[in-house]
Amino acid sequence: MSSTPAPVPPVATDDGDATDTDTGEAVLVLEDGRVFRGEAYGARGQTVGEAVFSTGMTGYQETLTDPSYHRQVVVMTAPHIGNTGVNTDDMESRRIWVAGYVVRDPAIRPSNWRSQGDLGQALDAAGVVGISGVDTRALTRHLRDRGAMRAGIFSGEAAQAPATELLRTVTDAPRMAGSALAAEVSTPEPYVVSPPEGTPTRFRVAALDLGIKGMTPAMLARRGIEVHVLPSRTTVEELLALEPDGVFFSNGPGDPATADHEVELLRRVLERRIPFFGICFGNQLLGRALGLSTYKLTFGHRGINQPVLDRETGKVEVTSHNHGFAIAWPDGIPTDRPAPSDFGPVRCSHIALNDDVVEGLSCEDVPAFSVQYHPEAAAGPHDAEYLFDRFVDLLDTNATQETPRAQT
Structure with a gap:
C-alpha cells in the first residue's frame, strides 16, 4: 500500500540573516x-x-x-x-x-x-x-x-x-463562477492511508480527492478506517470495485455547478445506500445530488473562527471555513423542517450564525450527511472533530443492518 505524497520541504534560511522581503x-x-x-x-x-x-x-x-x-x-x-x-x-x-x-x-x-x-x-x-x-x-x-x-x-x-x-x-482573467478546478488539484493516482500501527482496520472508505487536505484521511485512519484516496475523475465502476463500506467527498476549489461528473457519481452512491460523508465542496455536491442548487456568496467564509449551530445537539461550534459557494435552501432561510429532495427528506443540520448560510445536510431516507466546514481543523479549533465519529457510527449502523446494494 502506498501513502499520501510527501510534501515539498520548505526552504532553509541563512543563519542569523534577515530575510530579503523589503526590496522591490x-x-x-x-x-x-x-x-x-x-x-x-x-x-x-x-x-x-x-x-x-x-x-x-x-x-x-x-x-x-x-x-x-x-x-x-x-x-x-x-x-x-x-x-x-x-x-x-x-x-x-x-x-x-x-x-x-x-x-x-x-x-x-x-x-x-x-x-x-x-x-x-x-x-x-x-x-x-x-x-x-x-x-x-x-x-x-x-x-x-x-x-x-x-x-x-x-x-x-x-x-x-x-x-x-x-x-x-x-x-481578462477567468472568474471563479463557472470554473471547474477540482481535477486540477486532485491526486493523479489513487493511494491508501492505513490506520496507525496498533489500530485495527474496521472499515474501508473511498475518499474522492477534490482538493483534500492531508489531515482528513489521517483523522479517518485514526478511527480504524482504511482510506482509499481517489482522483476526482474516478468512475462509479472503479469506486465500487473497492467494495467500500463508505464514501467520502473532500473539500476543493471551484464552482460546484460545474462538477457534473462528481455529482452523478454521488447519485449512484446514494442509490446504493452506501454511507456518505462530505465536507465543504463535498457538502455542496451532496446538495446538488439531492436536487438542490448552489450559489456564489458575496465574499465567502474563510478563517478558523466561524460560529455554526449544530441543530441536532443545540451546540454552537467555532469552526474552520474556506468556501465561496453555498447551498440554496428551497424556502430561502433554512428552518429546522425537512425539505423534499430526489432521495427523500433532507434537513439543514447546521447553520451559520453570522448569515444563516446552510452549513450541513442530513438525509432521512439515505445514510448521508455533510458539513460545509472543515472538521479536521488544520489549522483551527477542534469543536467539529466529533463528525468523524458520527461517520464511524453511520458505518457501524449500516454494517449491522447489512443493507443490500444494487449491482453495477
Missing part, C-alpha cells in the same frame, strides 16, 4: 480599479486570481497548502505573518496552492523551535507572487463591501507597466 515595488490591482501599493514578497513577477480574505490569526501554512485556495489571491487579515516560519509537518498537501499572497507585516526572521525555513523564501521557491506592506484592513473592508473579485499582483518589472494594462490583465 509591488502593486495590487482589483478588477474594480482599486489599487494598493506595497513591496514585493515571495516571487517577483505577476499573478491573477480571485481576491479573498482569511480571518485566521494562525495557521498560515495550512492555508497556503490548502488546495481549496487554488487560483485565489489570499489576503491575510492578521497583521503579522511568517513569525513561526514554515516546516514540513504543517504542509496539508504536496505544494503551496494560492495564486497570490497579500500580507501587511511579514516577519523579519522566523522564530520558533519547529521552524525549518522562512515563509518569504518558501513563497519565492514555489513561484508564488506576493505583496507586503498593504493596508489589509482597508483591503478587507473593500472586499466586504464590494465582494470577492478578480485581482492581480505585479512586482519587479511587471509593476512598471501602465495602470490600464495591469487592469486589463486582471479583467
Whole structure:
C-alpha cells in the first residue's frame, strides 16, 4: 500500500540573516480599479486570481497548502505573518496552492523551535507572487463591501507597466463562477492511508480527492478506517470495485455547478445506500445530488473562527471555513423542517450564525450527511472533530443492518 505524497520541504534560511522581503515595488490591482501599493514578497513577477480574505490569526501554512485556495489571491487579515516560519509537518498537501499572497507585516526572521525555513523564501521557491506592506484592513473592508473579485499582483518589472494594462490583465482573467478546478488539484493516482500501527482496520472508505487536505484521511485512519484516496475523475465502476463500506467527498476549489461528473457519481452512491460523508465542496455536491442548487456568496467564509449551530445537539461550534459557494435552501432561510429532495427528506443540520448560510445536510431516507466546514481543523479549533465519529457510527449502523446494494 502506498501513502499520501510527501510534501515539498520548505526552504532553509541563512543563519542569523534577515530575510530579503523589503526590496522591490509591488502593486495590487482589483478588477474594480482599486489599487494598493506595497513591496514585493515571495516571487517577483505577476499573478491573477480571485481576491479573498482569511480571518485566521494562525495557521498560515495550512492555508497556503490548502488546495481549496487554488487560483485565489489570499489576503491575510492578521497583521503579522511568517513569525513561526514554515516546516514540513504543517504542509496539508504536496505544494503551496494560492495564486497570490497579500500580507501587511511579514516577519523579519522566523522564530520558533519547529521552524525549518522562512515563509518569504518558501513563497519565492514555489513561484508564488506576493505583496507586503498593504493596508489589509482597508483591503478587507473593500472586499466586504464590494465582494470577492478578480485581482492581480505585479512586482519587479511587471509593476512598471501602465495602470490600464495591469487592469486589463486582471479583467481578462477567468472568474471563479463557472470554473471547474477540482481535477486540477486532485491526486493523479489513487493511494491508501492505513490506520496507525496498533489500530485495527474496521472499515474501508473511498475518499474522492477534490482538493483534500492531508489531515482528513489521517483523522479517518485514526478511527480504524482504511482510506482509499481517489482522483476526482474516478468512475462509479472503479469506486465500487473497492467494495467500500463508505464514501467520502473532500473539500476543493471551484464552482460546484460545474462538477457534473462528481455529482452523478454521488447519485449512484446514494442509490446504493452506501454511507456518505462530505465536507465543504463535498457538502455542496451532496446538495446538488439531492436536487438542490448552489450559489456564489458575496465574499465567502474563510478563517478558523466561524460560529455554526449544530441543530441536532443545540451546540454552537467555532469552526474552520474556506468556501465561496453555498447551498440554496428551497424556502430561502433554512428552518429546522425537512425539505423534499430526489432521495427523500433532507434537513439543514447546521447553520451559520453570522448569515444563516446552510452549513450541513442530513438525509432521512439515505445514510448521508455533510458539513460545509472543515472538521479536521488544520489549522483551527477542534469543536467539529466529533463528525468523524458520527461517520464511524453511520458505518457501524449500516454494517449491522447489512443493507443490500444494487449491482453495477
